[in-house]
Amino acid sequence: MRKSKPISILLSALSLLLFTHCSSDDNIEEQKQPTTQTKDSWIIYNSTAGWGGNIYSFSELPQGELSLADKKPFYQIAYSAGGKAFGENMYRLGGAASSEEGFSKLTADNAGNISSKGFIATQNNGFEPNYLVVSDTEGYYWDGSRGMLKIQTFNPGTMQRTGEIDLSSLAGIINPGDLEPGETAYQAAGQLILIKRDDKLYLDLQIGKKGANWQIKPVVKEVAVAVYNLTSKKVENVTRYANTTNLGLFTDHVLWSIDEVTKDIYMVAASDMKAQDAAYSSKILRIKNGQTTFDSNFEIDMKNYVQPAEFNRIFAYNNKIYTTIPSTGASYYSGGHGVGYRNDIWFWNEIDVQTKKAVKLDIPVDNFYNYQNPFLYKNRIYFMSNNKADNFSGLSSYDPVSKNTKVEFKLKGSGRLMGVNIISKK
Numbered sequence: 001m002r003k004s005k006p007i008s009i010l011l012s013a014l015s016l017l018l019f020t021h022c023s024s025d026d027n028i029e030e031q032k033q034p035t036t037q038t039k040d041s042w043i044i045y046n047s048t049a050g051w052g053g054n055i056y057s058f059s060e061l062p063q064g065e066l067s068l069a070d071k072k073p074f075y076q077i078a079y080s081a082g083g084k085a086f087g088e089n090m091y092r093l094g095g096a097a098s099s100e101e102g103f104s105k106l107t108a109d110n111a112g113n114i115s116s117k118g119f120i121a122t123q124n125n126g127f128e129p130n131y132l133v134v135s136d137t138e139g140y141y142w143d144g145s146r147g148m149l150k151i152q153t154f155n156p157g158t159m160q161r162t163g164e165i166d167l168s169s170l171a172g173i174i175n176p177g178d179l180e181p182g183e184t185a186y187q188a189a190g191q192l193i194l195i196k197r198d199d200k201l202y203l204d205l206q207i208g209k210k211g212a213n214w215q216i217k218p219v220v221k222e223v224a225v226a227v228y229n230l231t232s233k234k235v236e237n238v239t240r241y242a243n244t245t246n247l248g249l250f251t252d253h254v255l256w257s258i259d260e261v262t263k264d265i266y267m268v269a270a271s272d273m274k275a276q277d278a279a280y281s282s283k284i285l286r287i288k289n290g291q292t293t294f295d296s297n298f299e300i301d302m303k304n305y306v307q308p309a310e311f312n313r314i315f316a317y318n319n320k321i322y323t324t325i326p327s328t329g330a331s332y333y334s335g336g337h338g339v340g341y342r343n344d345i346w347f348w349n350e351i352d353v354q355t356k357k358a359v360k361l362d363i364p365v366d367n368f369y370n371y372q373n374p375f376l377y378k379n380r381i382y383f384m385s386n387n388k389a390d391n392f393s394g395l396s397s398y399d400p401v402s403k404n405t406k407v408e409f410k411l412k413g414s415g416r417l418m419g420v421n422i423i424s425k426k
Helices: 011-032
Strands: 039-049 052-058 064-066 075-077 084-086 089-093 102-108 114-121 130-133 139-142 150-155 160-166 184-197 200-210 222-229 234-242 256-258 265-269 283-287 315-317 320-326 346-352 358-360 375-377 380-387 392-398 405-411 416-425
Touching: 052 114, 084 416, 089 416, 130 184, 139 184, 150 184, 184 222, 184 256, 184 265, 234 283, 256 315, 315 375, 375 416, 380 416, 392 416
Parallel strands: 064 405
Antiparallel strands: 039 052, 039 416, 052 075, 084 089, 089 102, 102 114, 130 139, 139 150, 150 160, 184 200, 200 222, 222 234, 256 265, 265 283, 315 320, 320 346, 346 358, 375 380, 380 392, 392 405
8 A cells, every 4th residue: 555665764653654644545445445336238229110119238338330130139018118217127108018007117137138027007098107216115106097186106126006195185176167068177296297306296286178189278377386295294385387388298208307416406398289379388497406486587488499399308417408499390280380290300409507598419300209308327418319311210429518429329220219228237
């Protein structure tokens, strides 16, 4: 640990040296001892026909052109829309068969074999469940069949339901006389937004009318988030934000992100994707760290970039928002507004939360067949793109400090890229 000393050095000096330095040096050495090593596996989802596809495991991030044609083993799924990673496991909506409604837990061994580690079935009558994994023993999910204003609790380790949180006190009033033919009253909490920060759950609150459109028409044109205190086991607050509607989009495609640097929560109000009314445009909203109400001084409004359109992806990191902004107005519904929603029009941008300035990143354009948000891994942010213009389906990375971008891999003759997860095994 030190250079050897001449033999003539005084014993007292040596003793003093040992006394004053050895302990601290030993602590440094102790801190440098390797902790439990983990092995990262890259999980890749693709779709080959329609929305069905496969899941593959790689021992490292693939590079260059990647053919999955002869890649074995793989795990076949009827609906391929990516998943969420937590520790050594990944979680995704549905089971292997299209008829299995709920969410499943998968893992991959060192040989790349992917297997199921559990499944929680739901019966939502056409509505997908929403779920959140917090730790190996703490998880939450929404299952409308068990109560639209209830959140179920589960153990991600065993994939067993453990109880529920009753939020029926949040029920609103819907006047039956306001319902048009074909509409029904609709109320739900946590169906699209389900976040835990500190000891609180943040859940979207929908009170409105449901018709043929899968989006709910709110009674009041605003968005609302209920804040549930897990310590006191009470609803602590309901915060509202006017002039936008419809928090979230799909439950297999979360539209919220916690900035791990600032701990601020950002969430997307997609607004009405059919009407696309500029007066109630799509916005990115914020609940700052330590707060339980929307920041009334903050919004990022899509109509300041292009209209009509909406934000449909989000990742927040170090006071920057990463999302797609279309090059022209677009409509999720065919006809009526702009161009087709799945055209090659979605460009990845970095938005500064202070200036609201959007900078287009040097990343291939996307056509919104892949729903997955960007993610951070070892100081780089990763983005997925699919397009017809360049026949590109692949993964790109971006260094937010140097601003360097890089195409990591491109699928070759292997369909669309539908998701990427990273799992870590001890």
